[in-house]
Amino acid sequence: MRVQWNEAELAFRDEVRAFLEAELTPEMRRVTRRMTSVYAPHELSMAWQAILNARGWAAPAWPVDHGGCGWTSAQRYIFASEFAAADAPPLSPMGIGMCGPVLIGHGTPEQKAHYLPRILSGEHFWCQGYSEPGSGSDLASLQMSAVDDGDHFVCSGHKLWTTRANLANWIFCLVRTSREAIPQRGITFLLIDMATPGIEVSPILMLSGEHIQNDVFFTEVRVPKANVVGRVGEGWSVAKYLMEFERGGGVVTPSLKARLARIRHMAAAEGLGGSFTARLNALAIEIEALEAVELQILANLTQGDAPGARSSMMKTVGTEISQRLTELALEAAGDYGRAFQPHATAPGGPTPGYPPPADQGHVGPDHSLTAAAKYLNDRAGSIYAGTNEIQRNIMAKAVLGL
Known part of the structure; x- marks a missing residue:
């Protein structure tokens, strides 16, 4: 195209x-x-x-x-x-x-007036409290409780895989405000100040050595009911709306194309051609096909529409292409890809236990420095924001009517 x-x-x-x-x-x-x-x-x-x-x-x-x-x-x-x-x-x-x-x-007019300017300025830095032990892909089974106590909810539970909770000063959470026969009912979307007493954050280290993910524990955390987004007990609808933007509301393909171009430069520097070039070209075709769909989604968003089920397609295809790009980059890096040297890269978080060497040097050419860590980090791409298996189920139901 x-x-x-x-x-x-x-x-x-x-x-x-x-x-x-x-x-x-x-x-x-x-x-x-x-x-x-x-x-x-x-x-x-x-x-x-x-x-x-x-x-x-x-x-x-x-x-x-x-x-x-x-x-x-x-x-x-x-x-x-x-x-x-x-x-x-x-x-x-x-x-x-x-x-x-x-x-x-x-949100209410008051919530918009308070939170949106602070999101733009960076005064409020947010994390997402969705996944729990036993409630990842089956998110509706979440157990974090929010007990009614007058003008507040008292929240207790455990969220995990919470990206950058160690840096965030606010978290948006799905909590259970009632027990219903259908698990999607009785869930509420709640905004919580991370400075509230009773919140504890514990690090989870990635395969790449980075501290990006966290456990977050809530012990009788008092949250004003004014922090509910939408209606109490109807947070599942709010969460589905959010996940459409998480999975397909951004712009994905320009980044994929830029990464592909960098790998082409790696291949040229390393003298790779033949079948390697053929695999790069095959990915380029897939990225262009994804680009066509993304442009249509963007046109719909401009007209006020939500991404809908196409967000699942963007998330599935985008993350799988991304993983294949990391595989090609690691192959192009060759033996230099074996060296783990986070001091020479820009990790998404600190890498505990790996202090930089005294001379601050690194092994291999610059274009190979991120290959291994990016490969390891990107293994999570087909899991986060809803596993790609779940996305295929959504597409089968919403698009194909299966």
Whole structure:
């Protein structure tokens, strides 16, 4: 597929390029190129969000009256493409990409007025409290309780795989406010201040050595009922709305295309061709097919529609292509991919137990530094945000009527 932009869109592209040239420092680009997960180092991500927010570009998908840009689907895609090509650091998705859209769609006027500006500014940094022991893919079986106590709920339970809970000062949670015959009923969507007494965060280390995920324990945590989003007991509908944006509300293919281009450079530097080039070309075709669907989803979002079941398709195909890219990068890195050297990369979190060597050096060419850690980190891609098996069930039911 070949996308042709009109004159106004080309002018917008030039505006974005000029902004990136002016605001992105060489160090920002260098750190972004050395990322080993989908998350940029926290300090870099927050600094970049402040720059974008000052320009009014932190939340392109939000409505204009809530701080969004009012861009067309083409502009949003151009914006994402230029950012990926320029090695701009990604922003954490939990606030702007997830909690923000939910508040816009289901929050009260008071909640929108309070939380949305703080999400944009980064004053509130969010994490997501969904998964529990025994309640991952079967999320409706969650057990974290929220007991009615006047103007508050008293919450007790355990969330796990909670990304960046060690950094977040707010968490949006699914909690059980009642026991019903159908487990999806009696679930409530609740916003919780992480500074509230009774919350304890414990690290979970990734295969790549990074501290990104966490256990979060709640012991009789008092949360005002004013923090309920939507209706009490109807949080499942709110959660489904959020997951559509988590799985398919962003722009995925520009990043995949940029990563593919970097692997082509790796292959050229390492003298790889033949079947390796053929596999790269096959992935390029798949990315272009995914791009066509993504452009249609963006057009629908611009018109106010939710992504729907296509979000499951974007999540499934996008994460599986991403994993195949990491496999090719690891192959291109060769023996240099065996060296674990987080000090020379930009992990999504600290790597406890792996202090940098005194000389700060590294083994192998720069293009191979992230191959192993990115491969290990990306194994989770087909599991997080709902396993790809669950996504296929959703598509079978919603699209095929099975």
